[in-house]
Amino acid sequence: MHALYTAIFEPGFFASPQVHVAVSIGAVVAVVSAVTGVFTVMRGQSFAGHALGDVSAAGGSGALLIGLSPLAGFVGLGVIGSAVMDLIGVQRLRGRDLATGIVLGAAIGLSALFIHLTSISSSITGVTQQILFGSIFAVTPGTLPVVTALGVIALAVLGTVGRPLLLSTVSPDIAAARGVPVRVVGLLYMLALAVSVGLSSLVVGAILSTALLIGPPAAALRLTRRMAWAQLTACLIGVLATWLGVLLAYDSYYWGASHESLPVSFFVVAIIFVGYLASGLRVARGRRCSRPS
């Protein structure tokens, strides 16, 4: 029994301060991502979410280059990028797709430049890994209040515009006819999305932030018929995946002889992927059972 326990929780897991920070930040970020992501999936904007991740990458690497915290860059440039994307492309669906693609390309180019400059001008190691794929074990405890505050702001915005946002997601025409300022509501959502992507860049990296944003909601939407439950289920899946990812990454240090930890983001994304596949199985079985009527 004890052997099994230590096999699951390798020595020092619960005592490690890095684990404490990782688990707390991971939970906050997973919840914010899940609540935002349900809207993202429903609005068919996962591509925009991905582009914002790339903008975050440019922001994070730029921030490092000028000596700021990557989080400031992740969120700061993401917010600006989302506003620009909304401004240039929201009128037409196709226009939005195009605008998104162009912003995405420019952002990756900038990241390449910033990461290169940072790695030749400073002694910071692993910049590429940290920005693109996340480094939750390297996050300082002082970051937690900032992350929580940003998360609360994003959730408050979504809580305020939730119903008009849902109505304009179902039909912009109906929403406009009922007096909903569809564009303003859409812009507020984009800003919340930018904050949420910026936060998850910290956990799974800018490139993989979409996985945390889209994966749990996509699985949850297959499992439930109601908005509130979809968001709750997505939160649970997201938090679980993040915590399990942290645990497995911690344990992975003991797996090989080389004593090298594997990246947290790999485990988080792998668990989300498996969860998404599993939700598909459940749907397939449910459809078959409910058919004979």
Next chain:
Amino acid sequence: MTDIAEHAILNVDQVSVALSGRQILDQVSFTVGAGQFTGLIGPNGAGKTTLLRVILGLQRPSAGSVSVLGKPLSGRQQAVGYVPQKVQLDPDMPVRARDLVALGIDGNRYGLRLRPAWRSEAVREMLHAVDADRFADARVGDLSGGEQQRVLIAHALISRPRLLLLDEPLANLDLRSGQEIVSLLARIAREQQIAVLLSAHEMNPLLPVMDRVVYLAAGRAASGTTAEVITSPVLSSLYGYQVDVLHVHGRVLVVAGAGEQV
């Protein structure tokens, strides 16, 4: 004769719309009274959707005015319910029929949801009124076209509007579902004294229930009873060329005439 203005729910007065230099609507005037079922008929591109958007306050007319219940249009149209054309309801959306109807009550309000008991009761009654109880708990994206139309109508009606606008609600329905929707709307108009204005490019499904018709062609409109409007002289002057109106087995066909100018 009673004063028609007293009963007029909707008054469209000399409305013109020009979009990027093109004249979409040209001095369109008509009124719709309480409990009346009015068909807004015209070929594709005649300006039906634009006219509905003007009535909703989503499109500013370049001339003329619209009043609802005797009051000029203001930003928010509480008295007008709307079912737009082509609502894409994705099967992945976690929105049940009853959730969509509930959004008709508070979908335009901000802040977190408070759920008073009267709300779910009102939703239940509304779903029953449009004969949608059976699929109240199904996702809207999984419903058939006709079922979705019922839910959208319930969504539009639950805020108790005096005027209901529907943009081509029959466009993607099979004949039978279309007939069911039309008779449902006719019943609602009569029972709840709601003015229904429904746009369609094909008038035959509406002939049995239509109290009045507004015929739109080339941006101009003629209104009245079907007997008054759907005649060769009236439609010919709207289209600007000879049009024949043929009656075949109780149905009406509008066809281009032999070609001589009027």
